[in-house]
Amino acid sequence: MAQQQYDVIVVGSGAGGGMATYQLANAGLSVALVEAGDYYDPADEAQRTQLRWPWESPRRGASTRRRPFGDYNSCIGGWELDGEPYTNKDDTDFMWWRARMLGGRTNHWGRIALRFGPLDFHRRDIDGLGDNWPIGYEDVKPYYDRLDRLVGVYGSNEGLPNDPDGFFLPAPKPRLHELYYIDAARSLGVPVIPARKSILTKRINDERGVCFYCSQCSRACGIHADFSSSTVLIYPALRGGRVDLYSNAMVREVTTDDQGLATGVAYIDKETGQDAELRGRSVVLAASACSSARILLNSRSARHAQGLGNSNDHVGRYLHDSTGASRAAFIPELIDREIYNEDGTSGMHVYTPWWLEDQNLDFPRGYHLEIGGGMGMPSYGFGFAANQYNAFLGERVGGYGNGLRDDIRRFYGSRLSIACRGESIAQYDNRCELDPTVVDEWGIPVLRFDYHWTEHEINQARHMQDSMEALLEAAGGTVLGNKPGADQDYGLTKPGEIIHEVGTTRMGDDPATSVTNSFGQLHDARNVFVADGGTFVSQADKNPTWTILALAWRQADYLVEQMQQRNI
Amino acid sequence: MDRRAYLQSLFLAPLAGSLIASSARAQDASTIDWTRLPSSYSYGRTEAEKQTDAELFAESYFREHELLTIAVLCDIILPGDHPNGGALDAGLPDFVEFMVKDRQQYKLPVRGGIAWLDNYALDNYGADFIHIEESQRLAICDAIAYPDVDTPELQPGIAFFSLMRNLTLTGYYTTEAGIRDLGYVGNRPNVWDGVPEAVLQKHGKQYDTEWLNKCVDQSRREITAEWDDDGNLIS
Numbered sequence: 001m002a003q004q005q006y007d008v009i010v011v012g013s014g015a016g017g018g019m020a021t022y023q024l025a026n027a028g029l030s031v032a033l034v035e036a037g038d039y040y041d042p043a044d045e046a047q048r049t050q051l052r053w054p055w056e057s058p059r060r061g062a063s064t065r066r067r068p069f070g071d072y073n074s075c076i077g078g079w080e081l082d083g084e085p086y087t088n089k090d091d092t093d094f095m096w097w098r099a100r101m102l103g104g105r106t107n108h109w110g111r112i113a114l115r116f117g118p119l120d121f122h123r124r125d126i127d128g129l130g131d132n133w134p135i136g137y138e139d140v141k142p143y144y145d146r147l148d149r150l151v152g153v154y155g156s157n158e159g160l161p162n163d164p165d166g167f168f169l170p171a172p173k174p175r176l177h178e179l180y181y182i183d184a185a186r187s188l189g190v191p192v193i194p195a196r197k198s199i200l201t202k203r204i205n206d207e208r209g210v211c212f213y214c215s216q217c218s219r220a221c222g223i224h225a226d227f228s229s230s231t232v233l234i235y236p237a238l239r240g241g242r243v244d245l246y247s248n249a250m251v252r253e254v255t256t257d258d259q260g261l262a263t264g265v266a267y268i269d270k271e272t273g274q275d276a277e278l279r280g281r282s283v284v285l286a287a288s289a290c291s292s293a294r295i296l297l298n299s300r301s302a303r304h305a306q307g308l309g310n311s312n313d314h315v316g317r318y319l320h321d322s323t324g325a326s327r328a329a330f331i332p333e334l335i336d337r338e339i340y341n342e343d344g345t346s347g348m349h350v351y352t353p354w355w356l357e358d359q360n361l362d363f364p365r366g367y368h369l370e371i372g373g374g375m376g377m378p379s380y381g382f383g384f385a386a387n388q389y390n391a392f393l394g395e396r397v398g399g400y401g402n403g404l405r406d407d408i409r410r411f412y413g414s415r416l417s418i419a420c421r422g423e424s425i426a427q428y429d430n431r432c433e434l435d436p437t438v439v440d441e442w443g444i445p446v447l448r449f450d451y452h453w454t455e456h457e458i459n460q461a462r463h464m465q466d467s468m469e470a471l472l473e474a475a476g477g478t479v480l481g482n483k484p485g486a487d488q489d490y491g492l493t494k495p496g497e498i499i500h501e502v503g504t505t506r507m508g509d510d511p512a513t514s515v516t517n518s519f520g521q522l523h524d525a526r527n528v529f530v531a532d533g534g535t536f537v538s539q540a541d542k543n544p545t546w547t548i549l550a551l552a553w554r555q556a557d558y559l560v561e562q563m564q565q566r567n568i
Numbered sequence: 569m570d571r572r573a574y575l576q577s578l579f580l581a582p583l584a585g586s587l588i589a590s591s592a593r594a595q596d597a598s599t600i601d602w603t604r605l606p607s608s609y610s611y612g613r614t615e616a617e618k619q620t621d622a623e624l625f626a627e628s629y630f631r632e633h634e635l636l637t638i639a640v641l642c643d644i645i646l647p648g649d650h651p652n653g654g655a656l657d658a659g660l661p662d663f664v665e666f667m668v669k670d671r672q673q674y675k676l677p678v679r680g681g682i683a684w685l686d687n688y689a690l691d692n693y694g695a696d697f698i699h700i701e702e703s704q705r706l707a708i709c710d711a712i713a714y715p716d717v718d719t720p721e722l723q724p725g726i727a728f729f730s731l732m733r734n735l736t737l738t739g740y741y742t743t744e745a746g747i748r749d750l751g752y753v754g755n756r757p758n759v760w761d762g763v764p765e766a767v768l769q770k771h772g773k774q775y776d777t778e779w780l781n782k783c784v785d786q787s788r789r790e791i792t793a794e795w796d797d798d799g800n801l802i803s
Contacts, residue, residue, distance in 0.1 A: 038614070049612040051755060054742035056611045058621060058666050061742070066617055076614060149795070156782035157799055167799045170784035173762035179773040194782050201784045202801075203792045210789050212757035338767050343754035377755050378747065380667075383737030398714035398730070400645045404737060405749055412750060 006032040006244075007563065009265050009280035011251050011295065014104025015545050016531035016552040017286030018229030018237075023556035024284075025242045029563070032278050033234070034246045034267060036287070037100030040107070040230060042074060042220030049074060050219040054379045061379030070379065074220035075108030076101045083441030087448045094432075094449035095496035096290060102247060103230030105288070105499065106545065110347055111217050111226055112370070113153040113198040114542035115144050115550075117162030119357070123538050127364040129425050129456070133537045134509045134518040137164070143550035151227050151549070152204045154345075155196035163353045169202045171195065171349065172213075175342045177373035177416050178350045180331060184475035185352060190467075195351045198227035198546075208232070215376065217346035226346070246278070252444050253299040253308075254283050254528060260303035262528045268442045282527040282559065282568050285505075286552070289534040290319070290432050293504035294447050296515075297434050307434075309505065309515050309522040316433050318426040318503040319449075320539060323367065323457045324493035325484075327468040328417035329477025330389045337413050342375055354541055363459035367422025367541045369467070375413035383408060392478050416477055420464040423541040424457045426503045430495070451495045461492035500544050502533035519558040520551065527568045531555055597698035600639045602656035605663060624669050630679075633698070637682045638664050638732070640698050644709055645736040652749040655736050663739040664732075674731070681728025688725060759786050 007029035010017045017033065025031050040047060049072040054060040061070045068078045077099035086096050099105045118137040124130055141164070147153075148167035157165035171194030174182060185192040199217060203210050208231075209223030217226040224231040237243045248270040255263045255277065264279040285292040293316045299308035309315055347370070354366030387407035390397045435448035465483055472479050484491035495501075508514025511523035520535045522528040531552040533544045540547075562568045607625045630638070639661040648654030655661075668674040686696035689708060693700040697708070711717070712725035713733075740746040762783075768774055775783075794803040 047612045051757075052611055053744070053747070053755065055744060056609065058605075058609050058625075058663075059670050060663075060738065062667070062670070064617070064620075064670075066614070066620075071617075072611075082616070145799075148799075149793075152793075154784075165799050167795045168801070169793055170801060171782050172760055173775065173780070173783045176763045176767060176771060176773065179763070179768075179771075179775075182779075183773070194779075202789050205792065213760040214755060214757065333771065338764070338770070339751040339753065340764055340767070341754040341756075341758055342760070342763070343758070344760045375752065375754075377752060378738075378741045378750065380738055380742065383741045384734040386733070386737050396714060397716065398733075400709055400713050400729075400733065402647060402650050404646065404733075405650070408737065408741065409750060 003277075003279055004030075006030045006278065006280040008032070008282050008284055008559070009034060009278050010284045010286060010531075011265060012036075012104060012285070012287035012291070012532065013102050013234055014099065014229050014286060014288065014532070015106050015548045016533075017284070018103065018106065018233035019549050019552035020284045020286060020531045020556050021243055022233040022237045023553055024559065025237045025240050027556070027560045029242065029560065031237070031243045032246060032280060033237075033243055034249045034251055034265065034278065035102055035104075036250045036270070037076060037102065037247065039245070039247050040074075040076070040102040042231070043222040043224075048222060050216050050222055051214055054377065059380055062381070069108065069218065072216075072219050072379070073108065074218065075099050075105065077105070077108070084446070085438060085440065086446050087435045087438055089448050089450040092449050092451050093494050094451045095494050096447070096449065096501075097496070097499045098288065098291065102234065102245075103228045106227065106229040107220055108218065109545055110543070111197040111199050112347075112543045113155075113196050113227075113546040114368075115164045115166060116140070116540045116542050116547050117164055119162045120538065120540035120542065123365065129364055130538050131426070131508070131513075134507055134514075139518075140547070140550050140554065143553045144546070147546065147550050147553065149204070151198055151232055152200045152208075153196055153198045153546070154194070154201045156194045158193050160353060162357060168196070169200060169204070172201055172345050174349050175344055175374050176337070177331065177334065177413070178348070178371055180333070180416060180475045181371050181471070182350060184471050187474050188470060190352055190471065191355050192350055192352050195348045197345060197347070199345045200225045201345070207236070211345055213344055215343035215346050249276075250442060251287065251295055252442065253295060254285070256299065256301050256303060256308065256525065258303065260301070261525055262308075281563070282529065284529045284531050284555075284559070285534075286531040288532050289502050289504045289536075290316075290447055292530055292532055292534050293432055294434070296505065298445060304524065308528065309524045311524050312512055312515075314506070314513065314515050316504050317428055317431045318506050318537075319430050319432055319451060319501060320424045320426040320503045321495050322498040322500040322539065322541070322543075323422035323424050323460055323464075324420060324498045325461050325464040325468070325491040326417060326419040327465065327472060327479060327481075327491075328372075328415055329472035329475065329479045330392060330411075331414050331416050331475060331477045332392070333476050334414035336410050337375070339375060339412065343377070344374075348372060361463065363456050363463060364425060365423035365456075365460070365541065367420045367460060367464060369471070370419045370421065372417035372419065373413070373415050387411065389414065416472060416475055418468045418471060420468065421498060421500075421541060421543065422457075422460050422464065423539060425454060426506070426538055427454065432504060449496075453489065453492060453495065458489050458492060461490035465490050500533075500539060502536035502539045502544055505530045505534035506537050507535040508537065520555045521558075529555055529559060597636060597640050600636060600643065600656070602639055602661050603659040605659040605666075624666065627669050629669050629675065630665055633696075634679065634682050635661060635665065636698050637685065638678075640705070641729075641732050642736045644705065645733050646740055652745045655740055658740050658743040658745050660736055660739045664735045667735060667739075677728065677731055681724070681731065684724045684728060759789070761786050
């Protein structure tokens with residue numbers, strides 16, 4: 001059967017795939033967008049979870065295997081997927097989150113939209129660890145600037161050297177617990193500024209609504225006032241008529257010709273279980289850092305015996321996730337608060353960027369602090385350990401009867417929490433590779449992870465714990481739980497757990513030590529690109545989504561130019 | 569869908585199930601009754617999720633005696649003599665039953681906890697928990713409701729009671745009555761414009777001008793954003 005040849009086949013519909021699809025289709029190219037999950041639209045009543053009350057769910061919003069962040073969370077996916085295992089080598093304990101839906105993990109992210117700073121592109125020059133990027137901030141800045149205006153991000157211009165200014169929408173005012181945090185941070189000389197989140201506090205166009213402050217971006221917004229790839233990029237691209245969406249399509253491999261160039265992709269139609277192929281002049285992989293690496297490793301041919309793009313055995317290497325640690329405190333001054341609606345935008349309204357750049361510390365790189373607390377909507381888990389704070393007030397914990405109602409109300413909103421997100425050092429030996437024996441339900445070899453933190457990350461976590469404790473105490477708080485010590489790696493999260501994994505197809509100018517060039521184009525096949533976090537050389541302490549989007553846009557411009565010049 | 573149509577569609581959406589007030593009391597445990605919760609829900613589920621939930625609802629795990637014991641405990645933890653109703657009015661036994669089936673790790677602790685409770689009641693009062701006097705039941709609860717009690721033989725009961733208290737309270741505060749009892753007033757479209765002035769004063773806090781200048785002027789939220797070339801918002 002004669003089949004259409006697309007200009008571009010985009011694999012994955014998250015941040016990178018959405019931006020690639022949007023830009024390439026707008027440039028007049030025909031695009032096949034291939035997504036392993038189902039179609040999704042939060043404005044569809046049958047899929048809506050936003051503004052539901054807890055009692056509309058039999059488990060009141062508790063987590064499930066299919067929705068680990070709660071069963072109102074819009075992201076369909078998780079740490080375990082039916083029929084799609086992954087494995088860990090030896091004592092590795094890597095946690096791999098995968099989404100299976102239109103928009104991918106942008107249905108799930110915290111909307112925290114941080115630009116990398118100038119220092120973040122050449123860290124090796126500064127501390128001798130890892131590698132420099134082949135590009136600098138000045139290469140990406142124009143795309144960040146356009147991204148801010150196209151997609152929308154609230155925040156503030158602060159003139160900070162490594163947390164660049166941008167084109168921000170105005171910030172929401174801090175909540176009460178955040179004012180406690182601000183005072184605490186200032187008393188310790190720690191900077192605190194408005195959060196930077198991709199939520200529309202002000203209109204940016206006629207297509208999307210303005211935030212109505214339900215705090216539920218994680219449930220996906222029916223008026224598209226937050227960023228997800230589907231609502232902001234893919235729906236408009238689909239309306240343009242040059243994009244065909246293939247959903248429930250699980251890509252097995254990139255097909256290549258005898259010259260080693262891509263001819264398209266082979267996939268499994270999950271609804272029928274049948275194999276199928278798409279033909280394209282070029283392929284953009286944006287299936288997530290590890291999934292794209294897996295597709296490349298599974299794309300073996302005579303010309304690409306070790307997998308596509310893997311002639312130098314670098315695909316899957318330098319896998320790295322953010323570090324993380326968190327702590328919480330009881331704030332006695334917030335007992336018996338007046339109750340009012342402070343849902344606000346989703347999550348924090350204020351944060352602390354890394355502030356010790358020039359200090360001589362026993363770890364490299366830095367971390368930022370995300371602030372939590374407030375009088376949120378009860379869901380499953382609310383009321384557990386109802387009056388545990390009585391212990392700090394010399395009163396008895398436990399009991400039964402209507403007095404518990406007073407305890408619940410008394411302590412409601414009296415908690416302040418901090419979560420740290422930091423930069424790890426990409427390591428050659430931290431990797432994902434094909435498991436030699438295990439396959440998924442379609443017979444495709446699965447990934448095996450081999451990943452260990454180093455002393456850099458562990459020392460950083462110790463510093464995080466000290467910082468959090470000092471700040472929470474300065475806020476008048478009684479810190480909860482025991483401070484994790486060396487035996488627990490200072491509370492350092494597991495690799496993968498922060499869901500910022502990047503680096504598996506890193507970019508570079510030297511084809512011997514990198515997988516793609518500085519535009520995410522494979523050294524080994526010029527018509528294959530990677531548009532997800534795989535191309536990151538290092539990830540900064542900045543959540544990766546904003547940079548994935550900017551780099552995907554930059555790559556799309558390059559791809560169009562290369563096609564116009566008949567290089568592809 | 570525009571904002572107005574979207575919000576209208578929300579208010580037209582039917583609530584899952586209906587709550588019927590119950591005046592059941594636990595004086596005579598054999599006649600205890602409670603508001604029944606729905607056995608099917610519709611809230612944006614995938615087909616696979618619908619299937620899983622249908623299987624959970626169809627599963628029969630607890631024996632009648634165990635369910636009655638759960639109901640009696642729920643009623644003791646959050647009694648009904650309150651304007652916002654208690655655990656039985658809020659259908660808590662059904663909720664606890666569902667959660668125990670949903671979370672496999674609760675199955676054995678709850679079954680074993682009930683058995684421990686019955687053994688303790690039998691040893692001390694000559695009958696299982698729901699068949700002793702209410703005063704005797706409360707005496708047992710007084711012994712196991714406080715985690716600071718370090719009597720070794722009571723520890724299994726204390727752990728069980730804590731679990732039942734957690735499930736009862738979380739179940740109650742996630743119902744309409746519980747939300748009303750708490751006073752939570754969110755989960756609705758609104759325009760957040762900061763902490764109320766009186767609250768700021770009470771807590772000795774204030775917004776400083778420099779920070780406020782970075783914040784949204786809510787009277788201009790519908791005016792499309794424009795910036796100058798340096799990233800300064802000018803609309």
